[in-house]
Amino acid sequence: MKVVIAFAKAQNPIAMKRFFTLLLITIVAASCQTVRVTQDYDVNADFNKYQTYAYYKQGIDEADVSELDKKRILRAIDANMQAKGFTKSQNPDFMINIFTDAKERVDVYNNWGWNVGWGWGWGGFWGGPWGNSVxxxxxxVLYIDFIDTNKKELIWQGIGTAPLKTTPQDKIERTNEMVKEILEQFPPEPAR
Structure with a gap:
């Protein structure tokens, strides 16, 4: 607030323009949509014993996603798992399955009254748009499930949500980003 008051007192149009440009960049950067991730896991599972993995073919085949997107997801999982020291195997310690979903997110922004100045939308040195924007x-949504091969039980699930992309290169980048963010949470840190 002190910065706004300082700019109002200065009445320097160039400084005010720079300030508002910086403010706009900050707002845009803060509103950039990134991957949101969550995880759930079996607190009794000993994640140190899991070293090898394979894909649960039936589940992968049934995933509701195009074959191209499926390949992108599996390549990203392989790259991340190998970077973590896990090995793909014909006799795995755990199986990996994926599920996908899509949903529409609607954000409504109430723009009433965010003006700054001497009055409520009147006479101030700055005014914002009025009304709502949608x-x-x-x-x-990408679900990555890890299933203990011997027990046939789910031991870990990571979920990532992010806006979809349309071009092939953007899809590759978004898929890699989603998988990386999800798998950063595996293995879970032990409870303290």
Whole structure:
């Protein structure tokens, strides 16, 4: 608030323009949509014993995603798992399965009264738009499940949500980003 007051007192149009440009960049950067991730896991599972993995073919085949996107997801999982020291095997300690979903997210922004100045929208040195704005985004949801091969039980699940992309290169980048963010949470840190 002190910065706004300092700019109002200065009445320097160039300084005010720079300030508002910086403010706009900050708002845009803060509103950039990134991957949101969560995890759930079996607290009794000993994650240190899991070293090898394979894909649960039936589940992968049934995943509701195009074959191209499926390949992108599996390549990203392989790269991340190998970077973590896990090995793909014909006799795995755990199986990996994926599920996908898409949903529309609707954000409504109330723009009433965010003006700064001497009055409520009148006479101030700065005024914002009035009314509401609506932003609709289609988001993809990726579930990555790890299943203990011997027990046939789910031991870990990571979920990532992010806006979908349309071009092949953007899809590769978004898929890699989603998988990396999800798998950063595996293995879970032991409870303290």
């Amino acid at each position: 932003n609709r985004v289609t988001e993809g």
